[in-house]
Amino acid sequence: HVPIAQDLTGSQVETSLIEVVRTLRENLKLPIAVKIGPYYSSLPNLSHKLVEAGADGIVFFNRFLAPDIDLDALAYVPALDLSTPDELRLSLTWLAILRDQLDISLAATSGIHSGRDVIKAILAGANAVAIASVLFRHGPHVVTDIIEELGGWLAQREYDSLEQLRGNMSLHKYDET
Numbered sequence: 001h002v003p004i005a006q007d008l009t010g011s012q013v014e015t016s017l018i019e020v021v022r023t024l025r026e027n028l029k030l031p032i033a034v035k036i037g038p039y040y041s042s043l044p045n046l047s048h049k050l051v052e053a054g055a056d057g058i059v060f061f062n063r064f065l066a067p068d069i070d071l072d073a074l075a076y077v078p079a080l081d082l083s084t085p086d087e088l089r090l091s092l093t094w095l096a097i098l099r100d101q102l103d104i105s106l107a108a109t110s111g112i113h114s115g116r117d118v119i120k121a122i123l124a125g126a127n128a129v130a131i132a133s134v135l136f137r138h139g140p141h142v143v144t145d146i147i148e149e150l151g152g153w154l155a156q157r158e159y160d161s162l163e164q165l166r167g168n169m170s171l172h173k174y175d176e177t
Contacts, residue, residue: 002064010041018053019044025054033057033107037064038090047098057105058098059130060091082133087111092124099125099170115149122162123169 003013017034024032032054040046048059068079088111095106108121109130110143121129132143159165166174 006082014040014046014049020096021050021053021055022053031056031105033059033105036110037062038094044098044101047102050148051104053102057107058102059107059109059126060094063110080103080149083110083113084133085111085113085117088117088120091126092120095121095124095126096169096171099167100172109144112113115146115151116155118146118150119153119165120169122165125167126168143152 001013001016004077005007017036021034023034029078034050034055034057034152036046036050036058050058063083066081067076069075088108091108091110095108099106104129106125107128107130108124108126109132111135112121112131113117118129131146134146149158154160154162154165
């Protein structure tokens, strides 16, 4: 939802999202993951309210489609900009901040292009990652490359599982070092 009404407050936008989650929870037994954008005024507060409403997971972050303008036709045209690895840093920030505050599944999206990106997301606190742009650019075989890079990194450092990494670079744990 992209709010466009000038009289709609940020609080109303958040309340609407929370009510959608609450309604879904009342009517579904399936796990509910909420993919949110980064433009809320207080992501920790909103995240806690989503959990209270029944969310089982939060996905950081939704990318909004932003159209371009065709100057010859004077018309809006669809424009899809694929993510780059640099976009992962925003998700890493919030994964690291919220990992120790929330007892739910957290996922990263936007900017996952390699096994190293997967490792970073898990170290920050992700339970899962989502990839799309790298698949559009390189095809499905890239999944094998990502898994091999991830496995090689884990083996080189003698990790037995991803769980050993999860959240080791969260804000709380990182501050302790």
